Amino acid sequence: MNKLFGKYKKQEVLAAGFFLAPDVIGLLFIYVIPIIFVLYLSFHSWTGFDSIKFIGLNNYLVLFKDPLWLKSLRVTFFYVLLYVPIVTLGSLGLAVLVNTNLPEIKLFRTVYFLPIVMPLVVAAIVWEFIYMPSYGFLNYIFDIFGLSKHAFLGSENEALISVIIVSTWRQLGYYMVIYLAGLKDIPKMYYDASKVDGANPLKQFIHVTLPMLKPVITFVVVVNLIFALQDFDPVYVLTKGGPNYATYLQTYYIYEKGFRFLKMGLASSASIILLIIILTGSLAQLKIFRGGEYE
Amino acid sequence: MNRNTIKNLVFRKILMRVLLIIVAIIMFFPFLWMVSGAFKPSDEVMEYPPRIIPSEVRFENFTELFKEVPFERYMINSFIVAGSITLSSLLFHSMAGYALARLRFPGRRFLFIGILSTMMIPFYSIVIPLFIIIRQVGWYDTYLGLIIPWIPHAFGIFLLRQYYITFPKELVDAAVIDGCSHIGVFFRIALPLSKPILAALGVIFFISNWDRFLWPLLITSSAEMRVVPLGVVQFKGQYVAHWNLVLAGATVACIPTIIIFMMLQNFIVKGVKTTGIKG
Numbered sequence: 140m141n142k143l144f145g146k147y148k149k150q151e152v153l154a155a156g157f158f159l160a161p162d163v164i165g166l167l168f169i170y171v172i173p174i175i176f177v178l179y180l181s182f183h184s185w186t187g188f189d190s191i192k193f194i195g196l197n198n199y200l201v202l203f204k205d206p207l208w209l210k211s212l213r214v215t216f217f218y219v220l221l222y223v224p225i226v227t228l229g230s231l232g233l234a235v236l237v238n239t240n241l242p243e244i245k246l247f248r249t250v251y252f253l254p255i256v257m258p259l260v261v262a263a264i265v266w267e268f269i270y271m272p273s274y275g276f277l278n279y280i281f282d283i284f285g286l287s288k289h290a291f292l293g294s295e296n297e298a299l300i301s302v303i304i305v306s307t308w309r310q311l312g313y314y315m316v317i318y319l320a321g322l323k324d325i326p327k328m329y330y331d332a333s334k335v336d337g338a339n340p341l342k343q344f345i346h347v348t349l350p351m352l353k354p355v356i357t358f359v360v361v362v363n364l365i366f367a368l369q370d371f372d373p374v375y376v377l378t379k380g381g382p383n384y385a386t387y388l389q390t391y392y393i394y395e396k397g398f399r400f401l402k403m404g405l406a407s408s409a410s411i412i413l414l415i416i417i418l419t420g421s422l423a424q425l426k427i428f429r430g431g432e433y434e
Numbered sequence: 435m436n437r438n439t440i441k442n443l444v445f446r447k448i449l450m451r452v453l454l455i456i457v458a459i460i461m462f463f464p465f466l467w468m469v470s471g472a473f474k475p476s477d478e479v480m481e482y483p484p485r486i487i488p489s490e491v492r493f494e495n496f497t498e499l500f501k502e503v504p505f506e507r508y509m510i511n512s513f514i515v516a517g518s519i520t521l522s523s524l525l526f527h528s529m530a531g532y533a534l535a536r537l538r539f540p541g542r543r544f545l546f547i548g549i550l551s552t553m554m555i556p557f558y559s560i561v562i563p564l565f566i567i568i569r570q571v572g573w574y575d576t577y578l579g580l581i582i583p584w585i586p587h588a589f590g591i592f593l594l595r596q597y598y599i600t601f602p603k604e605l606v607d608a609a610v611i612d613g614c615s616h617i618g619v620f621f622r623i624a625l626p627l628s629k630p631i632l633a634a635l636g637v638i639f640f641i642s643n644w645d646r647f648l649w650p651l652l653i654t655s656s657a658e659m660r661v662v663p664l665g666v667v668q669f670k671g672q673y674v675a676h677w678n679l680v681l682a683g684a685t686v687a688c689i690p691t692i693i694i695f696m697m698l699q700n701f702i703v704k705g706v707k708t709t710g711i712k713g
Contacts, residue, residue: 154616158533161526165586170552176563250458256695258645260663261684265468274482320707372647390558397562414559
């Protein structure tokens with residue numbers, strides 16, 4: 140026993156075991172075993188009730204030929220392509236806007252942060268009401284400005300962006316707070332120095348603020364990407380993946396195949412691919428942003 | 435300063451306020467519209483052009499809502515679920531974080547990297563096996579099924595580990611010299627002194643677990659087990675034409691988190707910063 144522990148104190152090792160046991164066992168059962176299980180299932184055919192049949196790569200082959208899955212891959216791609224820049228830049232804009240010392244600025248910060256307090260599905264319900272084609276408030280605004288009424292969630296072209304607006308509205312304040320903390324961390328002397336050099340506010344923003352915020356921006360982009368690839372609730376409430384699969388995200392495909400059509404194997408292979416997309420996406424972004432540091 | 439620069443400055447201040455107010459209206463409007471709709475009579479809620487202020491304030495919408503569905507039960511369920519997850523997470527994560535930061539044992543680095551790597555597993559890629567496992571264990575449609583999967587969380591462990599690394603070593607050493615065991619040091623000294631960070635993290639944990647929707651949708655079937663977000667969505671499905679009742683439900687669903695927000699605003703902002711920046 141003493142040899143095994145060597146330089147470690149037995150009492151300390153036992154205490155560590157006691158402290159770590161609940162979380163490590165939990166992580167094992169909630170993450171590690173399921174991820175192995177899902178990989179196993181992706182090579183099998185199973186409804187969740189009958190016996191499991193090994194079918195090799197068949198699920199993946201079916202997936203790559205399934206027009207619905209390919210469509211959902213495209214939808215997810217566009218979702219991320221729109222959502223990530225809108226939230227990343229929008230929240231940065233808000234942070235810059237509220238980073239002043241007006242006496243009432245705290246009130247504005249609070250109001251901007253408030254949407255995060257509304258549960259996401261509740262936000263989706265309220266926005267559905269705002270989006271209503273015939274009597275919705277947004278169409279009322281459009282009407283005032285002499286624009287024609289829109290179907291929003293009912294239109295194949297507008298549904299995806301309408302869903303993105305809901306998620307964006309809810310998340311902006313959260314990332315604003317993160318950016319704001321980053322902005323406050325930038326030493327004031329950098330701004331003073333650049334002012335002496337004759338930089339205007341725009342130049343200061345490009346040459347001082349942005350480079351100093353780079354780690355925060357990287358964080359926000361990566362977190363947003365992971366979040367966007369896993370968005371589900373607003374789609375479930377607002378469009379159920381429609382109209383004509385215009386908002387059929389990868390997560391919705393997994394949900395429907397696995398839990399409505401009970402194709403556990405097929406849904407598992409889709410899960411594996413989503414995992415690969417999320418991992419490569421976030422690693423690539425970390426790499427891109429990090430690469431810039433050595434310029 | 436000449437007159438032009440002063441004029442410019444005043445102009446900029448006005449422009450900024452206008453911008454601030456426009457954004458504030460966009461951010462706040464959905465709240466206003468929800469509450470306004472929640473008090474309207476059922477025909478007025480679908481009136482066009484819409485009126486902002488209801489012609490009469492109908493509190494009956496709320497009494498009707500509670501008569502139609504056991505909303506108070508949903509509330510209690512959500513409190514039990516989000517509360518248990520928050521308390522257990524705080525305890526287990528600070529224990530694990532403390533061990534990883536402060537105790538010396540074989541395989542510490544390996545274990546830490548192992549824990550961190552589970553952070554990369556997205557929930558949607560494990561939802562199927564997790565569902566099967568929970569059903570197999572017999573936790574389908576139970577509190578345990580709603581609670582247990584959300585307790586282990588690598589990110590929480592990571593944040594608390596970072597916190598305990600900067601924890602003053604002298605306090606711990608003094609206690610050890612006094613003959614306190616490691617477990618005693620943690621519970622009597624480290625844990626009580628970490629109240630501020632635990633409060634900040636706790637609020638974030640609670641709000642994000644109050645928000646869960648897909649998992650309760652999958653793992654529960656009876657009305658007695660329904661949590662608030664699921665209850666609101668299913669209520670909406672049943673009462674499509676009664677927007678005033680649906681919005682009353684939505685309003686009620688927001689109240690707990692709004693109260694928490696108003697009471698603990700500083701903790702929340704601190705929590706966002708801790709979970710955001712140091713991550």
